[in-house]
Amino acid sequence: xxxVLKIWRQKNADAKGTFATYRMDDVSPEMSFLEMLDSLNxxxxxxxxxxxxxxxxxxxxxxxxxxxxxxxxxxxxxxxITTCHLSMRYFRDGDTIWIEPWRAKPFPVIKDLxxxxxxxxxxxxxxxxxxxNTGAAPEANSILAKKKNADDAFDSSICIGCxxxxxxxxxxxxxxxxxxxxxxxxxxxxxxxEAKERVREMVEKMDELGFGSCSNSGACExxxxxxxxxxxxARLNREYYKAF
Amino acid sequence: MNKVLFSSVSKKxxxxxxxxxxLLFLPVHLAINLMLLKSDxxxxxxxxxxxxxxxxxxxxxxxxxxxxxxxxxxxxxLQIQNWLSRPVGYAGGNRSETSFFSKFMIWTGASVLTFLxxxxxxxxxxxxxxxxxxxxxxxxxxxxxxKIPAYNYIYLACFILLGLHxxxxxSSAFQTLGLxxxxxxxxxxxxxxxxxxxxxxxxxxxxxxxxxFR
Numbered sequence: 001x002x003x004v005l006k007i008w009r010q011k012n013a014d015a016k017g018t019f020a021t022y023r024m025d026d027v028s029p030e031m032s033f034l035e036m037l038d039s040l041n042x043x044x045x046x047x048x049x050x051x052x053x054x055x056x057x058x059x060x061x062x063x064x065x066x067x068x069x070x071x072x073x074x075x076x077x078x079x080x081i082t083t084c085h086l087s088m089r090y091f092r093d094g095d096t097i098w099i100e101p102w103r104a105k106p107f108p109v110i111k112d113l114x115x116x117x118x119x120x121x122x123x124x125x126x127x128x129x130x131x132x133n134t135g136a137a138p139e140a141n142s143i144l145a146k147k148k149n150a151d152d153a154f155d156s157s158i159c160i161g162c163x164x165x166x167x168x169x170x171x172x173x174x175x176x177x178x179x180x181x182x183x184x185x186x187x188x189x190x191x192x193x194e195a196k197e198r199v200r201e202m203v204e205k206m207d208e209l210g211f212g213s214c215s216n217s218g219a220c221e222x223x224x225x226x227x228x229x230x231x232x233x234a235r236l237n238r239e240y241y242k243a244f
Numbered sequence: 245m246n247k248v249l250f251s252s253v254s255k256k257x258x259x260x261x262x263x264x265x266x267l268l269f270l271p272v273h274l275a276i277n278l279m280l281l282k283s284d285x286x287x288x289x290x291x292x293x294x295x296x297x298x299x300x301x302x303x304x305x306x307x308x309x310x311x312x313x314x315x316x317x318x319x320x321x322l323q324i325q326n327w328l329s330r331p332v333g334y335a336g337g338n339r340s341e342t343s344f345f346s347k348f349m350i351w352t353g354a355s356v357l358t359f360l361x362x363x364x365x366x367x368x369x370x371x372x373x374x375x376x377x378x379x380x381x382x383x384x385x386x387x388x389x390x391k392i393p394a395y396n397y398i399y400l401a402c403f404i405l406l407g408l409h410x411x412x413x414x415s416s417a418f419q420t421l422g423l424x425x426x427x428x429x430x431x432x433x434x435x436x437x438x439x440x441x442x443x444x445x446x447x448x449x450x451x452x453x454x455x456x457f458r
Contacts, residue, residue, distance in 0.1 A: 006336070019335060072339030098336030105329050168340040170347060171326035204247050212329035213252035213322045216416040217346035219338075234424030240253045241422060 064162030074164035165220035171212030
């Protein structure tokens with residue numbers, strides 16, 4: 001496959017970025033998107049040029065590191081996958097691919113396609129945990145939970161914090177991420193004890209960091225690689241009102 | 245406490261409540277306006293007099309203005325904040341699947357606000373004595389306005405834009421209030437479509453009938 005890549009290049013956080021154009025003549029449809037970028041970087045290194053910086057780690061769709069905006073979609077045009085699972089067979093010979101970093105004020109660009117997502121860590125640190133003494137694992141059946149709640153809590157907990165929801169949202173809102181973290185605790189008995197403080201503090205931190213508000217446009221749900229549902233945002237709202 | 249009251253979630257909550265209150269007001273207004281279609285002005289005049297003099301309506305009127313102010317001011321404030329949250333846009337565009345009308349809420353809302361200002365000049369300010377006219381005879385004022393083609397163009401355009409605003413606003417308000425349910429949310433979404441079509445269509449029907457057929 002022959003491709004034209006338009007990639008955002010930015011030396012550092014303070015530098016002014018711009019799009020660079022690269023032509024790739026030997027892309028195999030069997031390659032993953034990240035392998036395609038690897039082969040571009042190999043070429044750039046051989047030409048003594050600065051390789052494109054991009055985040056990646058597990059390459060198994062679990063860590064959420066490989067976030068980039070590809071042809072108008074976070075993680076590319078295929079739903080419910082991360083960039084590392086995006087195969088080049090989804091593109092056609094002769095395509096031009098626009099590759100950009102997440103765009104949001106709380107996610108400043110560090111270099112090229114890498115953004116600083118520590119804003120999510122700050123929100124999580126504000127209340128996304130249960131204060132318990134660690135020790136031996138307790139008997140699993142000593143605190144009973146409804147099967148439905150346990151299943152919903154699990155579905156919320158699979159959020160990998162990749163930031164695709166923020167990237168897709170027209171308001172750069174982090175509500176889907178925060179609501180998933182709220183839900184995974186709010187649905188289980190152990191999480192109810194600190195539910196009020198948790199939701200208040202996580203929302204306060206989210207606002208303080210400069211994320212936008214939720215317009216219920218649904219772009220976050222459509223682009224989430226883990227298919228976190230909008231029902232979580234409604235739950236966050238309910239939890240927040242109950243926290244007064 | 246201030247941080248909780250003025251958080252983004254609380255602002256959206258008050259916006260949603262205010263919006264739902266305004267949604268209740270529109271059918272009442274439409275019902276009264278439908279009386280304009282009668283050749284006898286008395287039923288409309290009686291209804292207008294009742295709305296202007298009944299004490300409970302006076303209280304609701306104050307609440308209505310408060311709700312309009314809250315809805316507009318928080319709407320503008322949050323929109324500016326949202327724009328600031330993404331100072332650099334996407335060169336390749338954002339093609340995420342999204343509720344289509346949600347993208348234009350600030351603009352459809354702004355056009356409704358523009359119409360509201362015009363509407364106040366044409367009617368409410370007469371009642372308050374700021375603008376010349378007979379506050380006892382809004383029937384004739386309305387009939388005369390609907391004879392002006394330009395007024396009808398503006399009126400119809402604004403009600404189409406109001407319909408587009410309502411498509412998203414109706415169901416979005418329920419989600420913001422935390423009311424999302426496996427069975428009831430699809431019902432609310434269907435009701436949103438019915439409401440967003442029927443209410444503006446009702447107002448448009450009155451405008452077209454009085455303009456072209458009377």
